[in-house]
Amino acid sequence: MGNYFSKIKEGENKVQWYLIGIFLTFAGYFLGQLPLTAVAYFSIKNNNIGTKQFEEFSRTTDFKLIGIGSNLGLVLLITMFIFAIVGLFYAVKIQKKKFKDLIFPNDSKVDVGRLVFGFGLWFGLGLAGEIVSYFVAPINYVFHFDALSFFTLLIICIFLLPIQTSFEELFFRGYLMQGLALVTKNKIALMLITSVLFAAVHGANPEIKEYGIAIMLTYYITAGLFLALITIMDGRLELALGVHAATNFYGAVISSYGGGVLQTDSLLKSETINPAVMTLAFIVTAIIFVYICYKKYNWPSLNYLLEPVSDQPNDL
Numbered sequence: 001m002g003n004y005f006s007k008i009k010e011g012e013n014k015v016q017w018y019l020i021g022i023f024l025t026f027a028g029y030f031l032g033q034l035p036l037t038a039v040a041y042f043s044i045k046n047n048n049i050g051t052k053q054f055e056e057f058s059r060t061t062d063f064k065l066i067g068i069g070s071n072l073g074l075v076l077l078i079t080m081f082i083f084a085i086v087g088l089f090y091a092v093k094i095q096k097k098k099f100k101d102l103i104f105p106n107d108s109k110v111d112v113g114r115l116v117f118g119f120g121l122w123f124g125l126g127l128a129g130e131i132v133s134y135f136v137a138p139i140n141y142v143f144h145f146d147a148l149s150f151f152t153l154l155i156i157c158i159f160l161l162p163i164q165t166s167f168e169e170l171f172f173r174g175y176l177m178q179g180l181a182l183v184t185k186n187k188i189a190l191m192l193i194t195s196v197l198f199a200a201v202h203g204a205n206p207e208i209k210e211y212g213i214a215i216m217l218t219y220y221i222t223a224g225l226f227l228a229l230i231t232i233m234d235g236r237l238e239l240a241l242g243v244h245a246a247t248n249f250y251g252a253v254i255s256s257y258g259g260g261v262l263q264t265d266s267l268l269k270s271e272t273i274n275p276a277v278m279t280l281a282f283i284v285t286a287i288i289f290v291y292i293c294y295k296k297y298n299w300p301s302l303n304y305l306l307e308p309v310s311d312q313p314n315d316l
Contacts, residue, residue, distance in 0.1 A: 001299065002106030002235035003315045005181045011097035018179050021091030025171060028087025032080035039076060043067045060206050062263040070264050071152050074252070078156075081164040088171055102174030103237040106313050111238050114297075118230075118242025119249075121292060125285045126250050130268075140270045141255075149265045150253075157252050165244040172198045172224065173231045173240050185308040187232055195224025210259030211275040219279045223247075226286040233290075233299045243289070 044054060047067035057065040063073030092099045104110060134141055177194045184190060199220035202208070208216045227240040248262065256266040257273045293299065307315070 001233075001297070001314070002104075003310065003312055004105060004232055004235045004237075005178060005309045006311055006313045006315075007098070007101040007105040008178045008181050008309075009311050010101070012095040013179075013182055017095050021088075021095060021175065024091040024094075025084055025087040025175075029080055029084035031087075032083030035079050036076040039068060039072070040066055059209060060259065060263060061261055064263075069149075071149060071156060074153070074156055074262070074264060075160065078160045078164050081167045085163060085167040085170065088167065088175060092175065102170050102178065103241070106235065111236065114234070114236070114238035115242045117296075118239035119246040120242075121289060122243040122285075123246040123250055125288060126246065127254070129281055129285060130255055134268075140272075141268050142270070143268060144265060145267060146265060150267070153264055153266075154253060157249050161248055161252060162241075162245045165248050166241055168198070169227065169237055169240050169244050173228055174237055177228060177231070181309045185310075187305045187307070187309060190309070191225050191228040191232070191305075194228055195221045198224035205261045207259050207261065207275075211273070215275040215279065219275060219282065222279060222282060222286075226282075226290075229305070230290065230293060232305065234293070234297060239293065 043049070044066050049057075049066050053065050057063070061073075061077075063070055063076075068076075089099055092102070100110075172194050176197065177190050180190055180193060199217045202220045203213070203217070205216075227243065230243070231237055231240045251260065251266075252262045252264045253266055255268040255270070256262055256264055257269065258271040259273075
């Protein structure tokens with residue numbers, strides 16, 4: 001197993017370089033909002049959307065409320081992350097680092113097998129849990145299928161949605177966690193800091209207002225800790241990339257819920273969720289995932305997380 005932090009000292013690592021890098025990344029993100037802003041403006045103007053409808057859209061991100069199809073709305077949301085990932089790429093470039101080191105610092109290429117395994121296992125575990133939930137309370141679900149809309153959504157989620165999930169992994173579990181490792185050698189601290197930051201940027205998501213800030217931030221912090229854990233334990237990012245892609249693909253295509261940030265024409269939709277149960281289910285699923293990967297990839301014990309960060313290619 002390789003060490004995910006083996007290349008952290010390469011390139012320019014002074015604080016000002018990371019501040020510039022973060023600025024470039026967020027500049028890309030905000031620049032990517034211009035197409036969404038323009039389309040929303042003209043749609044609101046042409047469809048005479050009132051204040052009440054606009055406020056409801058702001059709360060739910062349901063694009064249909066302002067006269068925009070859900071698939072076009074999803075593409076506009078993803079566009080922000082396309083610009084953001086370009087900003088991150090240049091941030092890494094000006095620091096004279098290698099973009100690939102955010103993913104596989106001790107290898108020469110992406111491990112596609114790990115990425116696919118991470119996606120498939122997480123998707124399968126999520127589907128199994130959904131089946132149980134459906135049979136326990138089928139009344140909570142509404143089935144919806146419009147062939148044209150669904151297959152358009154499927155294409156978007158296969159080819160574009162991974163850009164959004166990949167950006168978040170590359171930025172939080174990659175760029176920030178590796179950068180912070182220059183300051184603290186404590187792996188637990190790295191996991192906590194990046195997970196809190198990960199939760200913070202999701203603080204504007206509609207589910208925060210819908211279900212409460214405490215429980216939803218707990219969910220996001222838990223998710224961040226899990227993704228950071230499997231990245232450190234595996235010494236590379238592909239599993240986290242696969243898991244995050246599977247999570248959002250599942251939520252956009254298979255089963256969405258009222259109040260969620262992804263308001264799509266998914267096959268199943270529940271009007272509401274129990275966020276405490278969702279968080280508990282996530283923890284159980286994460287434990288199963290970690291155990292399977294521990295066996296499959298011959299990970300060390302969790303005591304490895306208590307060892308200080310080193311910059312050796314293999315610190316076991």
